[in-house]
Amino acid sequence: MTKQAANPDRISDAEQAVMEALWTRSPLTAAEVADSVGEERGWSLATVKTLLSRLVGKNAIAAQPDGRRFLYSPVIARADFVGHESRRLVDRLFGGKAASLFAHLAEAEALSDADIEEIEVLLRELRK
Amino acid sequence: MTKQAANPDRISDAEQAVMEALWTRSPLTAAEVADSVGEERGWSLATVKTLLSRLVGKNAIAAQPDGRRFLYSPVIARADFVGHESRRLVDRLFGGKAASLFAHLAEAEALSDADIEEIEVLLRELRK
DNA sequence: TCGAAACGATTACGACTGTAAACAATGACG
């Protein structure tokens, strides 16, 4: 047990692609996931099956038996995943300060006019 | 060459800790980095040396000879690293829309009052 | 009924990571 203490079952990039498919529609069979994901990623059915197994092992998805195959569904919600990853980034790179992330985005001109517009609206919402 | 095509020399978590030390102060010797980083992470000098080598291999830091040892300095700037990782997150999780990230943070109540205050100020700046 | 198709499970394998230990060369101290 050397690393997973620091790495409590993170969802990898490839695995995320599978999650996205299931977040979009579920439950799905392995073949269906492969159709939807393997398409653009150029993955073989075998690869998708491996990823599904790993995700089940990580308790990120559940497999309910349906005849002799499984129907897979997400166990963790996308919002939770997104929240987790966002928080992780803010902690790792901005000392936990979300405003710093925002400042960086602004400074790096990573914010489009539309972004700024939208954020202003959100801000007005926030202060009710 | 199966994976690094998709992974052009990313800086890992452990490696980032070493980078942080060098971003804070540089150039440093391996021993100095170990003092500054290995302390809190509980790393041995050997571990720090390995990480330094790997970072040199990734062209993330440079090693200039100083007698029979090296002085290490960052090659990539922290702002670049931060920008890269932020963009990556926004792309991966928010379809490239920074405003969506912001919306998520707001919704998840991940924004403190101070954050909001600060962002408002920044926004005023932005629209000059 | 018999072979092909479909499924999950097992095995594979190289690259990357975290975490070092072992080794070789050299320099410093007694």
Add this chain to the structure above:
DNA sequence: CGTCATTGTTTACAGTCGTAATCGTTTCGA
């Protein structure tokens, strides 16, 4: 001068990730 400490280099090794191929079983169509 000999030995210990220092420093970079090489090797190690288990766990994760990307990407499958193979295997064993079951089912469906001819």
